Amino acid sequence: MSMENSWRQRWQEGRIGFHLEETHPALLKYWPTLGVPSGAKVLVPLCGKSLDMRWLADQGHPVLGIELAPEAIEQFLAQRSGGISRYTQAGFEVCRQGNIELWCGDFFHLHIQQAAEVEAFYDRASLIALPPATRERYAFHLAQLVPPGAKGLLVGLTHADGDAGPPFSVPDEEIERLMAPNFRIERLAQLPADARGRSESIWALERRGPRV
Numbered sequence: 001m002s003m004e005n006s007w008r009q010r011w012q013e014g015r016i017g018f019h020l021e022e023t024h025p026a027l028l029k030y031w032p033t034l035g036v037p038s039g040a041k042v043l044v045p046l047c048g049k050s051l052d053m054r055w056l057a058d059q060g061h062p063v064l065g066i067e068l069a070p071e072a073i074e075q076f077l078a079q080r081s082g083g084i085s086r087y088t089q090a091g092f093e094v095c096r097q098g099n100i101e102l103w104c105g106d107f108f109h110l111h112i113q114q115a116a117e118v119e120a121f122y123d124r125a126s127l128i129a130l131p132p133a134t135r136e137r138y139a140f141h142l143a144q145l146v147p148p149g150a151k152g153l154l155v156g157l158t159h160a161d162g163d164a165g166p167p168f169s170v171p172d173e174e175i176e177r178l179m180a181p182n183f184r185i186e187r188l189a190q191l192p193a194d195a196r197g198r199s200e201s202i203w204a205l206e207r208r209g210p211r212v
């Protein structure tokens with residue numbers, strides 16, 4: 001089965017153990033330390049139906065989430081009664097609710113023109129959703145989409161179940177190797193392991209290169 005279909009099947013069957021029913025504690029704790037100005041648009045790759053997007057929007061950030069599974073987007077929108085506008089842009093179905101826009105489709109098809117206003121990013125559980133070779137592509141594509149100086153928070157995950165996934169275990173060394181060519185990167189914290197031995201790591205990133 002293709003990666004795309006297996007994610008859609010997960011959403012259809014409700015196998016979404018990664019989803020949190022609250023704002024991620026690391027977002028609450030560490031986002032304010034990045035110093036991203038209120039009003040800066042935040043890219044949320046592989047966003048699922050994460051409530052973290054609501055929190056970011058409540059801080060004054062326009063949010064651009066991108067997600068493969070229409071099921072995730074519809075479930076996200078159904079959480080609130082706010083009016084929804086729907087349109088097609090650059091081949092993506094886009095839904096907007098308040099200052100959150102959700103693009104339904106493949107992150108790798110999102111082009112820099114569509115991300116033109118993005119100034120920051122928030123990435124939880126994207127790398128760990130992707131097999132090794134795709135993680136390389138992901139890191140490169142993210143770097144292409146965000147401008148020099150863009151800051152982001154990244155939440156990774158390691159586990160002791162070997163190469164199995166998703167979630168794939170992505171060790172610190174790999175996150176550094178993938179991101180360091182294009183981002184200044186600092187590990188902020190390692191959260192305690194849960195009952196299944198899964199532990200999240202929290203990183204601050206800043207896109208390298210001269211600001212224009």
Ligand SMILES: C[S@@+](CC[C@H](N)C(=O)[O-])C[C@H]1O[C@@H](n2cnc3c(N)ncnc32)[C@H](O)[C@@H]1O
Nearest residue numbers: 007018046047048050067068106107124125129
């Ligand atoms: C592990 S989940 C994390 C979701 C969210 N960030 C969170 O913290 O709840 C990964 C999500 O990425 C989506 N996805 C996987 N590959 C994708 C791709 N190439 N483009 C867009 N979304 C993708 C899946 O459907 C899934 O909802």
